[in-house]
Amino acid sequence: MTTPTPTSTPLTLTLHRHIAAPPERVFALWTQDPARPEDFWGPPGFTLVRREATLAPGGRWLIEMRAPDGTVMRNGGEYRAIERPGYLEMTHAWLDEAGQRASPETVVRIRLSASGHGTDMHFEQTGFGTAAERDGHSVGWGQAFDALAQAAAATAAA
DSSP states (O other), rough: OOOOHHHHOOOOOOOEEEEOOHHHHHHHHTTTTSSSSSOOOOOOTTTEEEEOOOOOOTTTEEEEEETSOOOOOEEEEEEEETTTEEEEEEEEEEEEEOOOOOOOOEEEEEEEEEEEEEEEEEEEEOOOSSSOOOOHHHHHHHHHHHHHHHHHHHHHHO
């Protein structure tokens, strides 16, 4: 397992992870997850409240999760490019209760490639307003990718 670290580019976050599942399975976890999506989306202790997606360029996605203190947090965006099973590009922003953008919009690019007995995942998120925002996302995505790896391994073994 690798430890996610931000690159030296100030407002871009780049993470790499090897997932012990084929690219098709990792792509499915990102886009539809027929297993348990709550195992992937959200930091430890958070509960998935709602997950919606229209998987097509121009389609919208939304995640709502409940923090341990009961606060509901929302993020979402629009799919820009979908190339099964190797590439996914989407916008990302935190949303308020009305579904309006409450943070700067960033762009997420995920590249998946077969490697050995699994998938190399290259994740890039660009457009942060500050280095602190980027670094906070590094922690959150790192936790999510730990859960993604566990969900992929659990479904691969099933």
